Every structure is written in structure tokens, then in C-alpha cells.
Amino acid sequence: MPNCTERYITQWIDHFDWTIPKGTNGSYSMRYFTFDGFVKGNPAVVFFYCGNEDAVDLYVNNTGLMWQLGQTMNAYLVFAEHRYYGKSIIYPPGTTDCMRYLTTEQAMADYAYLIRALRTSLPNGEDLPFIGFGGSYGGMLGSWFRMRYPDALDGVIAASAPIWSFLGLNPPYDSSSFYEITTADATSAGGATDFCAANVAKAWPRITNLSTTPQGLSLLSSTFLTCQPLKTQTDGWELMYWAQNPWALFAEGDYPYESDYLTHGDGYPMPPWPMRVACKSLNFEITDDTTLMTGIRQAVAVYYNRSTLNVPCFFNGKGEKLSPMPFPNKRIPIGPIRQKSHDFASDCTGDWDYQWCTEMVQPFSSGLGNDMFYPPSPFDLNSSSNQCEAEWGVRPRPDWDTVGLPGNRIQDFSNIFL
Numbered sequence: 001m002p003n004c005t006e007r008y009i010t011q012w013i014d015h016f017d018w019t020i021p022k023g024t025n026g027s028y029s030m031r032y033f034t035f036d037g038f039v040k041g042n043p044a045v046v047f048f049y050c051g052n053e054d055a056v057d058l059y060v061n062n063t064g065l066m067w068q069l070g071q072t073m074n075a076y077l078v079f080a081e082h083r084y085y086g087k088s089i090i091y092p093p094g095t096t097d098c099m100r101y102l103t104t105e106q107a108m109a110d111y112a113y114l115i116r117a118l119r120t121s122l123p124n125g126e127d128l129p130f131i132g133f134g135g136s137y138g139g140m141l142g143s144w145f146r147m148r149y150p151d152a153l154d155g156v157i158a159a160s161a162p163i164w165s166f167l168g169l170n171p172p173y174d175s176s177s178f179y180e181i182t183t184a185d186a187t188s189a190g191g192a193t194d195f196c197a198a199n200v201a202k203a204w205p206r207i208t209n210l211s212t213t214p215q216g217l218s219l220l221s222s223t224f225l226t227c228q229p230l231k232t233q234t235d236g237w238e239l240m241y242w243a244q245n246p247w248a249l250f251a252e253g254d255y256p257y258e259s260d261y262l263t264h265g266d267g268y269p270m271p272p273w274p275m276r277v278a279c280k281s282l283n284f285e286i287t288d289d290t291t292l293m294t295g296i297r298q299a300v301a302v303y304y305n306r307s308t309l310n311v312p313c314f315f316n317g318k319g320e321k322l323s324p325m326p327f328p329n330k331r332i333p334i335g336p337i338r339q340k341s342h343d344f345a346s347d348c349t350g351d352w353d354y355q356w357c358t359e360m361v362q363p364f365s366s367g368l369g370n371d372m373f374y375p376p377s378p379f380d381l382n383s384s385s386n387q388c389e390a391e392w393g394v395r396p397r398p399d400w401d402t403v404g405l406p407g408n409r410i411q412d413f414s415n416i417f418l
Contacts, residue, residue, distance in 0.1 A: 004033040015110075033060050034076065036076055036078065038076075039075070045131060046118065049133045050080060056088075073195075083351070104218050111152070115152045133158065141156045155416070163408075183371040206289055220236060223297060225297065227315060246302070
């Protein structure tokens, strides 16, 4: 991070109750970064990043617009970290019932308190315009923050902020749209060719068919360079899910420059235009299984082979076999893909899956005829709710966006650029 200053501010754990949460003193330390390198004299404006579901360092290093505009507008930059993520931790691991204060409302109240503190400490702070920035969930937060605390932010620039991707909206949200757009990115419309999406789409049923015979499993093992031979039909299905995982990341991170943003700042960037790179091995009509499976393996290696560019084998069933998103009845792939190998609730750290299971109930469907994914997976709220209760001990409230948040009735709000 270029000459940023790491700072902390004391925040209430619960902004909406005067009772001190048991086992605490009622407060926690929220981290944020500031940068004053563009300021000459006194700042003319404050750019405020509404941190989302990861350590704020990731957004300091990947929010280019703030840095580009900041140097021409005499701006003071602030990057706020979302509670429960990075170093803004409320409870130590193993604390019982530790996730209850991970909500958008609590996070926005944190930002409001931080801005109030900045206004009282910066030169002429009461009169400074504060402009919010955010992308994806951070953009959603920025939009809602501008609506709920209009005195805190004078405006917000929210990139790729799907605030209308919830149930109960009018007109209704199309739950298939995310994976249809992902598929379009693997066609000529997205800079690849239409052969790519067509080949990807026909690969998945062929993998499941090959998984039914020893000969087919042997072919899958050899073409995908698996670290150990596939032995069962279940192995084949898991391989299929594993090979489907990167495609959404290719689309979301299809930048014209290399970036490790979508891989959560792991230091191993995907290449420029990763979807086009992945499609190179599939940009012609493929009819035989060996060529098709080899092409799919070469495509997903654009993601799975980033660390050394010399991975000797794939899909060893240990560190590399990531869980599906999951199929069927997947939840939104905003947060990191993770392997569900233990009780994540006991970590007491932020997790997008938990946020989906409480407030962020965005319906996602795939494989329904207009995308390249498989098997057919219509959104099933009851099944997802059961999964949430099993994993987190909570059930989602799918109507909260239209009750506690503005839904799509935003005509009375201003200076929100989505």
C-alpha cells in the first residue's frame, strides 16, 4: 500500500442496543487506512471506500478510481474495513454465538461513526464533501449508506452493485441472469468465440457420462492430470464441480490487466482478460472426448495453476478440491470459494456465506437452458435455508431487502451512481 497510514477507531459492538454484549466491554477496534499524499494545504474532498467482505488491504490495492481521481482533486482518501474482516475482529475464535453482529446495519453504523470522527478532526471537516466508493457488496453498502445516512455521504459511486438482485422486487429479479452473463463472456460478445461457451456447456454432461465406466474414469484421470486416479462416479461429479468453479471468477475478473483481486490478494494474479485466455484451448469445434477434456483442463489451469505455473497434477482431493458453489441451490459467488471442512461459525470471522444466510438472500439459478452450467439448478429457498441452518444455525429472511432496505424504490434518493 503506497504510503497509507493504518489507523483504528473504537466502535460499539452493537450500535442499536444499550445492553453490553456478554463477555465484552461493549466495543471493538475497527481498522481503516488513510492517504494524504494528494493533499496540498487542506483537502478539498474526502473519498471514502465502504469496505466489503475481505480485509480492507485488498480494496486499498485494487480501487483504482479513487487513486486516479484523488491526485487531480486534492482528495483525502479513507478505506474503511468491514467489521469481522481483516483486523476488525470482534470476538476471538471459539466464542459461542459470535456472528450475530455481522450485519449490514451494524457495518453502516460503523461507517457513520467513522465519518463523524473524520469531520471533527480534518481541517474544515464539517464543510468537506464526502464521496463514497464501493464495488460489488461494497457498492451495495455504499448505496444503502447514502440512502440511510444522507448527511454522512454527499454522493456515492457504486460499481457492479447488485442492489436489485433480491426476492420480492417488482419487476422480479431473474435468478438466471448471473450465469447467463458469465456465459456471454465466453462467447464472441465477450471477446472469445462462440465455440468456447458451446464446448464448456457440452463438457459437463460428458464428464458425468464418462464417470459411469472404468474406461471413462481412466480417460478423465489422464486428461485432467489428476493427482490420483478417479475411482467412482462421485469422483467424476466432484471433478465436474471443480472444473466449473473458475468460470465465474474468469468473468468477474475479466480485466484488461493482470489482477489478484478476485483471488483475494493471494499474490498470484490471473492474466489480463482471463476468460479469453481460458477459452484459447476451446475456441474451435471439438467433437471427441479426449480433446474436449484436455481443453477444459487447460482452461481451468488459468486459475488453478497460477501459483507456480508448473503444477504437476490437479484435483488431489485435499487442498485443490474446492467445494462447489454449491450445485444445486448454490448461493451467490461473491465471497471466496472455500472448502467446507469444519465449523466456520467457530472462527468468528467474516464469511459471505453467513451474510447470505441472514440478510443477503440473492437467488441464483443455473443450467436452465441459457447458460453453460450443469446440472439444472433452479433456486430453491427451502433447500438453501436448510443448508444455512445446518452450517450456521440461522435461517435467511428473504424479504429484508424490501422491508429494511429500500428495494428498488429509490426514486427519492440522489447522487447514487450505480
